[in-house]
Amino acid sequence: MTRSLLSIEDLRIGFAGSERLAVKGIDLAMAPGERLGVVGESGSGKTLLARAILGLLPPGAQRRAGRILFDGQDLTDLSPATLRHVRGRRIGMVFQEPMVSLNPALTIGRQLGEGLILHEGLSAAEVRRRSVEMLDAFRMVDAANCLDKYPHEFSGGMRQRIMIASALLLRPALLIADEPTTALDVIVQKQVLDLTLAACRDLGTALLLITHDLGVVADCCERVLVMRHGDPVTQGPVDPVLLRPSDPYTRQLLHSLPRRQGVETAPAAPAPPLLSIKDLRVAYPARRRGLFRRPPARPVLHGIDLSLARGETLALVGESGSGKTTLGRALLGLAPVAGGRVSLDGQDIATLSAPERRALARRVQMVFQDPFSSLDPRWRIARIVGEGLTGVTAAERATRVAAALSDVGLGDGFADRFPHELSGGQRQRVAIARAIIMKPDLIVADEPVSALDVTVQAQILSLLKDLQRRHGFSYLFISHHLGVVEQVADRVMVLYRGHVVEEGARDDLFDRPTHPYTRRLMAAVPEILPDGDGFRAGHRPLPAPVPLPGLTPVEQGGVLTLLQGGHRVRCAAP
């Protein structure tokens, strides 16, 4: 057996003032150049584990037992001064949030060079040469100029590339990456992961990748450690540990992954649509410069047409900035509508009087993404759920609140609690109860599960589906997660920079993606697909591209052209 680079023996971490352990006896060994994935849901202790290696535990957390051997040296014995030598130079670290991990006041060059100057004492010219070389390796366009720019001049994906480049600049033996791509869009995520893996391979750097995304681990890593509530559940090569799991928890995780269920739904009935949108345009007013000058508004949606039948689920898919959230908010009057017509049940909303519009608007409810910010922290659950009820007696209110709570699977015990006493999944249930108590016709669900762990996500998705069956409302389901969309949607619309590039019934769209953007989107997601008894890691197989003339990038305009059976794709105007 090769000498191990990192070996952790019986690591236990607890918090001050509590007997309970947050990490309960982890053993692991990594060989030089190896890629190990640590997966687990929130609270599994995976981030604590990573931080413990570098001696960067958050305030209050303490190592209770265990050794951390790196290159034969026990890191837990080192003086802070010696540990600083290891940090950065021998072990690099990348965090989740690219937006906050770079100092906005310093140029990229200063921040990249920091480590080289500190640890290797190189000359300024040498530092610059090495920095440019590394940014080139990360395919940063015009690397030399990048060094003189500031972080705000880069997008999230570019910043994360810069972060990883700066961690690898010192050629560390080990790179610890804590959810490095969680905040990024799938296409960008794929670029960043590919570049990171290539760079690690070139430098012989071992990678400890911490993530909740099983697909990413299966795609990038050789071995995997699954953690739950601080316990190491199982550990070993990705195949079989992850792909043919024998352990019940891992199996549960894999079976919770969203995937297509059921058969193709019937084509939309000829009944008049519940919601119909014609040429909807939204533009956000620009920030005023000076006292009076106001630059033109920034368009976010460029004329969206959409119709939604009663009881149907329409999913809006797209990366950040595609306008999918804006479209949902515009329906609810939360975004400034610049033009177009929205009609609900055949009534044009614009022609109604204000009270009529408010009454109509109550029939459209919303479930928000972040269950931690969508509930007023000072209100009890019963009051939150009943907030929208007006003109009812106290007794009726209590009955309806109890009914709504039991509808979403929360018992009576929850009515008197405060939001902070609930878990993320329970809070999202409360948010759903608040929406369904209004007996809506349409629920706009904006990324309702993306803040939740995969097992909780599966529960919420099946709850949403179940409520739809019982109450018959329609969903406008907004998500960037293709797997989730594939599970819940009847029809799918792909948005790109405020345009619809492709739309169609779920199976049509997922089996025969036609627009280049849709295809790129689907190819970018690392997935774990069922394969016989076990699973298979990889990317979704795409059919050969349709030889359709005039498939265009949206910047060049084009119109939606019908392929077949409601499947439409943006092509150049004939």
Add this chain to the structure above:
Amino acid sequence: MTRFLSRPNAALGLIFFSFMLLAAAWGLLATPYDPLRPDVWARLQAPSALHWLGTDGFGRDVFSRLLVAAWVSAGVSMATVALSVTLGTAIGAVAGYLGGRVDDGVTVLMDALMSFPAILLALGILAAIGPSPGGVVLALGLAYTPSVVRVVRGSVLSLKEREFIDAARVLGHGPLRTLLTHVIPNCLTPLTVLATAMFGNALLSESALSFLGAGVPPPAPTWGGMLAEGRQHVQAAPWLCIFPGLAISMALLGINLLGDALRDLLDPRMNKL
């Protein structure tokens, strides 16, 4: 509450503050002597069993005057805080929530007001309307309003981005109801802390205004006014300055300690540990 009192600073603050309230209550109910009646035969007497804290230049009992002054000072400060918090919360919440031109106008106005020192602004207002207890409250209340507006507006701006505000709008509630039920209750934490700090400031400013002769007019006793009168006799009768000065410092110390402890208690990050 027990955790609150287990901090020595908080306990000390509470004790000093209670002293002041107790003195104010005592001054309201009964005093050993009439605080306003001069006694020419007993001028400038040193502290004794008869006059616990001595007498002033008119022979009035200092102890009695201190007690009554505590009531005047506490009352004026409390009314000042109440006025500026009410006014400031209303203006700040509306400006922050509505944004746009309203917000710009309010911000410019408040910045302009804030560019004057509060005491100078109050002095100016009092010079215009003449010294009286109500005038002091009005002047100080207006002078402190901009800082309340600033704190409330800041909280509202960050609260506005929270999704439960959107949720309330989706449920069909108008802006006024959303402000009253969601926005303002969530501003209470910073407001409580600000209010304690302002109470101390108001007390000091009221004393300063009275010292300058622009505050509560004589013969009504106030701590600042007593200090000003005592100044003439500071060589012969130092107790005339020492005791009001001591009262002001103790009340201020108590309130500031209490405010600090309250801030720590209400800060959710401190609560987690």
